[in-house]
Amino acid sequence: MSFIAMVLKMSEGLGRTCAIFFLTLLFSLPLGMCIALLRMSKNRVIAGVTRFVISVLRGTPLMLQLLAVTYGPYYLFGFNVSRNKLIPVVIAFAINYAAYFAEIYRGGIESISKGQYEAAEVLGYTRLQTFMRIILPQVMKRIMPSVTNEVVTLVKDTSMAFTVSYQEMFTIGKQIANSQTSFLPFVVAGVFYFVFNAIVDYVMGRIEKRLDYYD
Amino acid sequence: MNGNKNAPIFALNNIRKSFADVPVLEDISLSVEQGNVVSIIGPSGSGKSTLLRCGTFLETADGGDILYDGEYAMKDGVYVDKAALRKFRSRFGLVFQNFKLFPHYSVLKNIAEPPMLQGVSREEAEDRAMGLLRKMGLEGREKAYPSQLSGGQQQRVAIARALAMNPEILFFDEPTSALDPELTGEVLKVIRQLADEHMTMVVVTHEMPFAKAVSNRVIFMAGGVIVEQGDPISVFENPQEERTRQFLRVFEH
Ligand SMILES: Nc1ncnc2c1ncn2[C@@H]1O[C@H](COP(=O)(O)OP(=O)(O)OP(=O)(O)O)[C@@H](O)[C@H]1O
Ligand SMILES: [Mg+2]
DSSP: OOHHHHHHHHHHTHHHHHHHHHHHHHHHHHHHHHHHHHHTOSSHHHHHHHHHHHHHHHHSOHHHHHHHHHHHHHHHHOOOOOSOTHHHHHHHHHHHHHHHHHHHHHHHHHTSOHHHHHHHHHTTOOHHHIIIIIIHHHHHHHHHHHHHHHHHHHHHHGGGGGGGTOOSHHHHHHHHHHHHTOSHHHHHHHHHHHHHHHHHHHHHHHHHHHTTTOO | OOSOTTSOSEEEEEEEEEETTEEEEEEEEEEEOTTOEEEEEOOTTSSHHHHHHHHTTSSOOSEEEEEETTEEEEETTEEOOHHHHHHHHTTEEEEOTTOOOOTTSOHHHHHHHHHHHTTOOHHHHHHHHHHHHHHTTOTTOTTSOGGGSOHHHHHHHHHHHHHTTOOSEEEEESTTTTSOHHHHHHHHHHHHHHHHTTOOEEEEOSOHHHHHHHOSEEEEEETTEEEEEEOHHHHHHSOOSHHHHHHHHTTOO
16 A cells, blocks of 8 residues: 555545544533533532542543443443444443533533622622633633643544544554554654644633733 | 612611520611711621621511612511612622632623623623723732732721622721731721722721721610610710710720
């Protein structure tokens, strides 16, 4: 197989890599906020259970979670493994990343002083208005660097989908590497991830700059 | 308003408040008449902030009555429901020691957004905000962010923000304590100007000459109780209680 053919073949998987990446962000960013709010619930049971779930999601390998979501239903209920593996892959990624985002959100929300809530309360803001208008925008700015870190990690983590043989770019590369006994596909994969992350860095930098209109 | 015409704008009857079984306010009663300025003085930890926080519902009092315009916000330790309490909030403004402006909002938005959320049109809210900025000596700073202003300017924005809600009474909790000495004057001047316009105000302060000059009544608190109150001349020049004399001695130089 020529080098060009190899690169083209791997590029075909890039669309799937991007699908994992964008769909994971789309679902995990809001889901993380829900988890963060449950984690900060005044109800001890809800907060405790959420805390446990977060620690399981962060404390076990993403690879295991991918296997569990993809094949678990078959072993547990005898469901067929869905033919489109994108669905279980995105579910596993979204839940896993939501747990990380939840902890970032929580740190950000807890870093806002009580005084901001009190000022808003005295000025007649409802609890929802206070959260959406006063707290959340300040949280977003503070957590941007940590969010960027996670997003960069996500780009690289998409390669984990090879554990369930989802035909994204890295899985294809690995198959070529095996059949051709060549290391070259891994180099190509490395270049792909590097370029992907350069774009991510640029975009996140732009967003951070936009949020930097106040001190 | 169905409030009594002769009722004080704000009144507390027998307010009690404890933190973890430690009493911080014991049997506090006071009333503030329309157009009056009441200063609250007293040593650190005497419960002055807690008193303002109970009056503005930031802290839940354990017992007593809270009245605005003769209407009960709390009666015998029982608050009115949440919706009614929200209505009471529109009657007062509170200025904090450390301003508590919204850092991600411009000065104009800090002042104009709260009334807009209560249904005032943007145009009217912004007009009112610009007028208040002029009054506070902050013309031309409407586009600035709070972090770009000095402490004294920030506190004047905070006063404008409170006034924009058209409160019937304004509470101040040590409005100049977080400021460098050279900046306290500009804030006190603004409060004095409001007093001249007969704005009803309750001011917790350590600025004794200011309290003496501006107040209709001075309340001296210590250990969670009102030790003495009266017109400024009698409290400052002829205090009846030994505890008051002892406290005022510290400020004599
Ligand atoms: N949230 C709280 N939890 C526990 N104790 C509190 C709380 N708020 C205030 N206290 C205590 O209540 C007492 C009165 O506090 P408060 O802040 O009302 O005093 P202050 O007169 O405003 O003092 P300062 O002049 O220092 O501002 C203090 O002993 C303080 O430690
Ligand atoms: Mg205080």
